[in-house]
Amino acid sequence: MTEPLEARDDSPANVSTASTTSTALPGLDGLADELLGVVQSVDGVTAVYPAQPLWQSIAGAALSVVTGGTPALITLTDDAGVLAVKARIAVGTSRPAPAVAREVAEAVRKHLLPRPTAVDVSVVKVGG
Amino acid sequence: MNTTSDTLECGHSLAELSTYLDTGQIADPVHLETCPECQAGLASLRRLSVLGSELLSSDVADAGSGNDDWMQSILDNLRLELRPGRSIPLHSGNAQDNLWETEGSISALIRSVADALPGTAAGKCRLHGDVTTPGAGITVDVEIAVVYGHPMEERAATLRRELAEALALHTELAIDAIDITVTDVLESPATTEPGTPPSLQTPPDPADSPTTEEQP
């Protein structure tokens, strides 16, 4: 089917930090992996989408352009000492979507303590 | 036949007849009606057109069904990026955090609620109002198709109630109204001739049928 990339299609091993990471903090790659696990384990999260919206198709010549790298599911950026974490998630309908989003943000923050953190969570799909 | 010239003995050309076939327009319609040469040329072009339709049917049959593997493999190759639409802010537990729902996630929710009702399918849906400002009044517009025989008024009332519940649960939007418009009445699968493409089914004139109901 033409589902967007979902967590179950991308093993955590494929997850990497985005190339836009401004400062290469040690262990950031491993951290993105850890955080993906944290996000996925929140009750109500059904999928994690690439944090950077990406248009891709494997039609013809477009192939070589888009196969350059695997899209990052969790983006980490160092913003003047504050670690900015970005995630796009799909949620089920068993729990209220806003509550799930808040819980994801809290779980990420808790995992990163005591590091100063700003979490950005987008719910891109509810139900289905 | 002369292959270097397309001019008929009456002085008119097959090219004029070809254009007439597409546009219904010709310089001398009276002549066309009465000229045997022109009529013969027209008949020949029409036979070709019929044969062209037969070729098309044969080619479409050769192309296979849209439910076959070839189409599935094309669809598998597509990566259809979600359409996020506007970002709708959610309350967050921490001032450092930004939480959002995309407009697309809400329309998907609305569709799944409408599709879950028996005999009902969602069409377009729209959130009217400034969804990017917390607390701003929002009106939801949903178009639905209802399978023939299902009570429209009742379906609309049920759907409105279920949508209100789902939106209250899964969003923080201040919903002022939910407008539901029945845009299509569908033949029920049981009464549809097998193989009849939906495009050949005739829904009632939309000008007569839409019933818009508003939440009080």
Add this chain to the structure above:
Amino acid sequence: MTGSPAAQHQLDLVPDALLAGRAADGDTAAFEALARRHGPLMRATARRLTGSLADADDVVQETLVQAWKQLDGLRDPAAVRGWLLRIVGSRSIDHLRKRRNHADLSGVEDAVDASSGPKHEDPESNALNGSRVEALKAALAKLPEEQRRCWVLKEFNDQSYEEIAQTLNISPASVRGRLARARITLARTMEEWR
């Protein structure tokens, strides 16, 4: 994405306009239902235009990619079929231009009609022995490229002169002329064959 098979089945029953509206809202299931519904015609058109089975499937895929991106700009959702076919037309022409730069068309191994069996080795005898449709295929194959394109876009996709002109990047008057030449040649061939 819409979930249950029942919902999928329902989508097969709804009119184009409703599917196009949903797809424009981001519903991939509705988009796929449209693709399945019009896929065979898109594929048939692309095959006639490109003359290549592989190119035709590339064209269908590229068309769907472009359609998904541009669907929310479609003014009349009920006209989605014609809109898809116009994209197929443009994409097919693009493929022909690319191919011309790379390889000789006669060297195409996956040529359309090539698979219809040994009778095709001799187009003349094929025309005499085969069906009228086979004869038309053979006659069509002998037309100058530009004429064949005009004919296919007109007869397969019912495009207007203006639409064909846009697709081929020529004037509507040229379309009218080429279409007439194509029809005259084909009609004469078929009359002789009758």
